[in-house]
Amino acid sequence: MIPRIRLFAATLSAGGLFVGCGSTASVQLVAARDAYREASVGPAAQTAPAELKTAEEALHRAEVSFRDDGVSGKTDDLAYIAERRAQIATAIANRRNAEGDKERYEKERIVVNDQLREQTVLELKDTKVELGQEEDRAARERAARIDAEAKTDKAQAETDKAKAEAAAEKAKGDDMRAALARWAQLVENERGLVITLSSGLLFTTGKSEVLPAAGAKLNEVTALLRGSPTRRVVVEGHTDSAGSDAANQVLSQARADAVRSYLVGQGVPAERVSAIGQGESKPIASNATTTGRATNRRVEIVLSPLPVPMSAK
Amino acid sequence: MRFPVPIAIYAGLLSLGAACASAQVAPERVAAPRAGIAAAKEAGADENPQAALHLKLANDQFDRAKRMMNDGEPEDATRMLDRATVDAELALELARLDNTRRDAGDAMTNIQKLRQEHRMLKAE
Numbered sequence: 001m002i003p004r005i006r007l008f009a010a011t012l013s014a015g016g017l018f019v020g021c022g023s024t025a026s027v028q029l030v031a032a033r034d035a036y037r038e039a040s041v042g043p044a045a046q047t048a049p050a051e052l053k054t055a056e057e058a059l060h061r062a063e064v065s066f067r068d069d070g071v072s073g074k075t076d077d078l079a080y081i082a083e084r085r086a087q088i089a090t091a092i093a094n095r096r097n098a099e100g101d102k103e104r105y106e107k108e109r110i111v112v113n114d115q116l117r118e119q120t121v122l123e124l125k126d127t128k129v130e131l132g133q134e135e136d137r138a139a140r141e142r143a144a145r146i147d148a149e150a151k152t153d154k155a156q157a158e159t160d161k162a163k164a165e166a167a168a169e170k171a172k173g174d175d176m177r178a179a180l181a182r183w184a185q186l187v188e189n190e191r192g193l194v195i196t197l198s199s200g201l202l203f204t205t206g207k208s209e210v211l212p213a214a215g216a217k218l219n220e221v222t223a224l225l226r227g228s229p230t231r232r233v234v235v236e237g238h239t240d241s242a243g244s245d246a247a248n249q250v251l252s253q254a255r256a257d258a259v260r261s262y263l264v265g266q267g268v269p270a271e272r273v274s275a276i277g278q279g280e281s282k283p284i285a286s287n288a289t290t291t292g293r294a295t296n297r298r299v300e301i302v303l304s305p306l307p308v309p310m311s312a313k
Numbered sequence: 314m315r316f317p318v319p320i321a322i323y324a325g326l327l328s329l330g331a332a333c334a335s336a337q338v339a340p341e342r343v344a345a346p347r348a349g350i351a352a353a354k355e356a357g358a359d360e361n362p363q364a365a366l367h368l369k370l371a372n373d374q375f376d377r378a379k380r381m382m383n384d385g386e387p388e389d390a391t392r393m394l395d396r397a398t399v400d401a402e403l404a405l406e407l408a409r410l411d412n413t414r415r416d417a418g419d420a421m422t423n424i425q426k427l428r429q430e431h432r433m434l435k436a437e
Contacts, residue, residue, distance in 0.1 A: 073389070073392075074392065077392040077393070077395065077396060078392075080396055080399075081395055081396060081399050084367075084396075084399040084400060084402070084403050085399065087403055088399070088402055088403050088406050091403065091406035091409075091410050092406055092410075094410050094414075095406065095409050095410040095413050098410065098413040098414045098416075098417045099413055099417075101417040101420075101421075102413060102416050102417040102420050105417060105420030105421045105423070105424060106420050108424055109420060109423050109424045109427065112424055112427055112428065113427060116427060116428070116431045120431070120434070123435070
């Protein structure tokens with residue numbers, strides 16, 4: 001039915017001869033023409049020319065139908081298809097452009113990845129070098145510290161050793177003094193160290209030869225003297241007041257010399273030791289009593305006073 | 314004797330511009346929209362509003378074409394099938410376009426992410 005009416009309408013409007021001539025294009029055909037125009041000035045011209053051509057051909061078919069048959073269902077269907085074809089061409093063109101973008105990004109990503117990896121490798125190298133340098137530095141500092149500590153320890157050890165030796169010497173000295181003190185009197189005063197031996201231990205009455213038995217005791221003195229090599233030694237002979245001053249003077253000098261000779265004979269340097277007879281001039285007890293006189297009959301071995309000690313105690 | 318001929322066939326015969334009146338629709342013309350709709354769905358046309366619109370048009374027109382075939386209007390049916398086919402094709406292309414744009418966006422973001430990660434690593 002409908003085609004008949006269309007035919008009739010077309011005939012009326014056209015004056016009967018040419019079907020479709022002079023009729024206004026349908027909305028659909030206009031839409032198809034617009035769609036093609038849009039597509040042809042868009043990306044499809046560059047990126048989807050084949051598909052655009054297809055759209056053009058579809059529009060052409062619609063136009064032919066319109067020219068031949070005027071406004072009709074068939075023309076509209078062909079126009080509809082033509083419209084879609086134009087839209088498809090544009091969509092395909094846009095997709096191809098997006099694919100190009102995607103490819104470019106993926107390539108760039110690879111480049112950037114390589115660059116960053118290289119950078120990281122370089123940074124790693126730098127870090128390793130830095131670390132290496134730091135380690136070296138730390139190792140050197142450790143070594144220096146160990147050296148310093150070793151030096152300190154060594155110095156400390158030497159100080160300790162010196163102290164120990166000094167203490168040992170002192171102990172030895174103390175022992176010696178203790179030994180001496182069994183048969184001699186030891187006094188440290190302004191004269192120095194005064195070792196007082198009874199003449200009876202060393203000599204027979206009136207004589208000035210050192211008794212053999214006294215040798216051992218004098219050896220102890222020698223040992224003590226050796227322990228303080230810097231101290232000068234004076235051997236003093238003393239008598240009680242019995243007998244003449246002159247005789248006592250001679251005896252006391254002879255005895256002092258004898259003791260001196262013995263000491264030198266034992267290895268004490270001669271220049272270190274001097275001997276002097278004091279006779280009865282310096283009593284240390286009362287000559288009125290037997291005990292006092294015995295006390296005065298003595299030999300004093302005096303070690304000069306020590307200078308103020310240089311080393312710290 | 315007059316055979317009861319459906320009016321549609323008359324209409325078909327009188328249809329201007331029709332070269333011939335085929336009583337059958339070529340099978341490939343029927344298969345085309347079906348395949349096209351499937352392809353468009355596969356590409357995710359449902360998820361894109363524009364694509365989904367044309368997918369719907371394709372389906373609706375395909376249904377109308379089937380009714381026309383049942384009503385014995387092969388020529389109209391054929392053109393309707395063609396419309397369905399082309400809508401399905403547009404739906405497919407719109408879906409593919411959407412997918413590609415998203416991939417391109419991801420590719421661009423990946424570069425930014427790479428640089429960011431590198432910066433963060435350096436900062437440590």
